[in-house]
Amino acid sequence: MPRQSQLDQDMSEWELPGLALHHFLDELRAEGPLAKIEYYGMPAYLVTSHDGLMRAFKDTVNLPPERAYQMGIAPLIGENFQSMSGERHRLYRKLATPTFRPRMVDKMDSYMMQEVADELIARFIDCSQTDMTRSFSLLYPYIVIARLLGIPRDEEEKFADWVVGLLHFTSEPERANRCRDELWAYLDPVIEERRRNPQDDVISQLIHDDVDGVKMDDALLKSHIGIMFSAGSSTTHDSIGNLLYALLSTGEWNRVRDNPDLRDQAIDEALRWEPAVSFLPRVTKAGSASIIEGVEIPADSFVFMGIASANHDASRFEDPHRFNIDREVDAKSMTFGHGPRMCPGMHLAKMNLRTTLDCLLERLPNLQLIESEGAAPSGTIFRHPAKLLCSF
Numbered sequence: 007m008p009r010q011s012q013l014d015q016d017m018s019e020w021e022l023p024g025l026a027l028h029h030f031l032d033e034l035r036a037e038g039p040l041a042k043i044e045y046y047g048m049p050a051y052l053v054t055s056h057d058g059l060m061r062a063f064k065d066t067v068n069l070p071p072e073r074a075y076q077m078g079i080a081p082l083i084g085e086n087f088q089s090m091s092g093e094r095h096r097l098y099r100k101l102a103t104p105t106f107r108p109r110m111v112d113k114m115d116s117y118m119m120q121e122v123a124d125e126l127i128a129r130f131i132d133c134s135q136t137d138m139t140r141s142f143s144l145l146y147p148y149i150v151i152a153r154l155l156g157i158p159r160d161e162e163e164k165f166a167d168w169v170v171g172l173l174h175f176t177s178e179p180e181r182a183n184r185c186r187d188e189l190w191a192y193l194d195p196v197i198e199e200r201r202r203n204p205q206d207d208v209i210s211q212l213i214h215d216d217v218d219g220v221k222m223d224d225a226l227l228k229s230h231i232g233i234m235f236s237a238g239s240s241t242t243h244d245s246i247g248n249l250l251y252a253l254l255s256t257g258e259w260n261r262v263r264d265n266p267d268l269r270d271q272a273i274d275e276a277l278r279w280e281p282a283v284s285f286l287p288r289v290t291k292a293g294s295a296s297i298i299e300g301v302e303i304p305a306d307s308f309v310f311m312g313i314a315s316a317n318h319d320a321s322r323f324e325d326p327h328r329f330n331i332d333r334e335v336d337a338k339s340m341t342f343g344h345g346p347r348m349c350p351g352m353h354l355a356k357m358n359l360r361t362t363l364d365c366l367l368e369r370l371p372n373l374q375l376i377e378s379e380g381a382a383p384s385g386t387i388f389r390h391p392a393k394l395l396c397s398f
């Protein structure tokens with residue numbers, strides 16, 4: 007699609023599969039570090055350059071991160087550390103995320119993750135082909151999260167439905183409200199029980215941990231479980247799909263199968279090449295205009311952090327559109343954000359991706375993409391393949 011007609015279309019409708027997004031972003035970036043777009047009928051802006059994005063992530067005065075969360079998911083699930091600012095954000099982030107620190111993730115049972123991957127593979131291994139999104143990547147992260155939380159096995163799929171439903175708060179508000187009510191009704195007795203009888207699971211840890219004498223009350227516990235696990239699972243699901251697409255569409259599957267030492271680099275490169283969160287919303291401060299990248303922007307405007315654009319900025323990455331597992335990307339990639347809000351789940355996400363990749367390479371060494379339709383990641387805010395029809 008030519009550029010102007012793309013800009014005439016609302017950003018919420020952009021599909022731009024595969025390299026179409028990145029070529030379009032090249033054109034926008036060439037014109038400047040901030041592009042004007044439209045989002046749900048409102049004028050909005052997109053930060054396009056890598057340097058500009060690093061500045062924008064740190065500019066918590068003009069772009070207070072909590073505002074988008076206060077307007078987005080907080081009215082559905084209540085206050086949580088993402089919708090808090092300053093010291094409160096720091097305190098509750100510390101309380102809510104000890105489970106995800108690298109030391110804790112290292113101690114986590116990767117056997118449990120392998121077991122989940124094996125169970126899912128067993129469901130389709132006797133068929134000649136399968137859609138890997140539907141039969142694997144869509145289910146895997148939700149089941150892992152349910153097991154970390156200590157949800158009984160026969161309730162895992164119900165739990166996954168609620169968690170996915172919460173994320174549809176913009177497009178399907180009624181479904182999101184119903185999922186919230188059912189999830190809260192489910193969690194109330196579980197929290198009460200874990201308060202009395204702590205187990206070795208994440209819910210017990212969230213209940214009993216304190217920071218400077220502060221503990222989470224039940225309302226905060228529920229909103230944190232809702233936000234962390236829905237955001238963490240959908241991004242992991244998208245990233246597994248993007249990783250599979252990257253390896254299968256470029257012929258690198260066989261190389262990482264035969265060279266386990268390349269696997270961590272391949273994961274980092276896939277996270278850079280097609281980040282699951284390609285555009286992340288911020289809202290400018292209330293009351294007065296802000297200057298972002300030299301442009302005056304009215305109060306209360308949407309500014310999107312162009313993570314996918316920064317990750318393909320040629321001033322930072324040589325030959326950026328090439329999926330190149332030999333490059334060193336980790337420090338420069340913006341996939342997990344930057345600054346005070348940087349993703350606390352990134353170590354868990356990477357561990358999930360590595361475990362998944364090892365299992366799939368071992369059980370399905372000859373995995374091949376057999377249909378290109380729907381396979382290239384598409385969409386903007388969350389980006390992933392619609393379908394990965396594969397033989398194995």
Ligand code: HEM
Binds near residue numbers: 235242282346347350
């Ligand atoms: C590959 C998978 C993932 C990607 C691409 C990703 C991406 C991101 C990004 C870009 C941010 C920054 C948000 C901002 O600046 O407002 C973020 C924050 C966050 N992520 Fe992740 N994430 C992933 C996995 C996870 C997992 C597995 C969890 C937890 C189970 C998680 C929990 C969070 C939380 C709670 C925040 C908010 C941090 C804050 O506001 O201080 N993420 N993530």
